[in-house]
Amino acid sequence: MKIIYRNNDRYAIKKLLLDIGEPELERECWRRKLHKPRRINLFFLETNEGITSLKYKYPQKGVETIIDVSQYDLPECGWIRYKIPY
Known part of the structure; x- marks a missing residue:
């Protein structure tokens, strides 16, 4: 089993997106060949x-x-633990 933590706090994600900035977000999406995200509630943070990662x-x-x-600067609260099978 692999343990990961996820955070779906929209306020923390919105603050993080402001810290990252729109040009950096667009550059990373372009580099990974992804469309620019449009909805804040579909973002989440994951750590392992x-x-x-955003x-x-x-x-x-x-x-x-x-x-x-x-x-x-990452949020301290709101992390939920998940067990992922390999």
Whole structure:
């Protein structure tokens, strides 16, 4: 079993998106060949083994990692633990 933590707090994600900035977000989406996300409630943070990623659940493609946010100011509360089978 692999343990990951997810955070869906819209306020924390909105603050993080403001810290990242629109040009950086667009550049990362372009680099990964993804459309620019449009809905705040489909974003979530996921952390495992020291790497924290901002992810987005695309309606057609499923979940995609957008950017590594380990160097940004992250929320302390709101993390939910999940067990993922290998």
